[in-house]
Amino acid sequence: MGVVIDQNKCIGCGSCMRICPGNLIRTNAEGKAYLKKERDCWSCTSCMKECPVKAIALVLSPGMGGRGAKFVISKKEKKICWTAYRDQEVIREIITDPEESNKY
Ligand code: SF4
Numbered sequence: 001m002g003v004v005i006d007q008n009k010c011i012g013c014g015s016c017m018r019i020c021p022g023n024l025i026r027t028n029a030e031g032k033a034y035l036k037k038e039r040d041c042w043s044c045t046s047c048m049k050e051c052p053v054k055a056i057a058l059v060l061s062p063g064m065g066g067r068g069a070k071f072v073i074s075k076k077e078k079k080i081c082w083t084a085y086r087d088q089e090v091i092r093e094i095i096t097d098p099e100e101s102n103k104y
């Protein structure tokens with residue numbers, strides 16, 4: 001697993017670069033984000049949660065949704081929506097509430 005950045009969607013806001021705990025994300029000459037060292041990414045998903053345009057996806061293993069499946073994260077008010085998709089088709093959507101999960 002690891003993340004991939006879709007440069008066609010990236011708007012160059014820099015949020016992912018600021019949040020990455022490993023300082024792994026850079027911008028190219030067009031101001032688009034890219035992963036400097038893919039193998040160093042430990043899939044913490046912090047960059048995905050910050051991206052306002054869902055340009056960063058987590059690549060899932062074939063055992064989790066089939067070959068080519070990915071996860072993207074978006075925010076719905078204060079909740080986080082985790083969407084798994086493959087070939088543009090949504091496989092599963094999970095909505096979590098950070099306020100609830102922090103209780104435990
Ligand atoms: S998933 Fe975590 S470690 Fe990997 S690039 Fe994003 S913020 Fe950095």
Ligand code: SF4
Nearest residue numbers: 010011013014016051
């Ligand atoms: S947070 Fe998303 S839009 Fe902003 S620079 Fe990173 S990939 Fe691009």
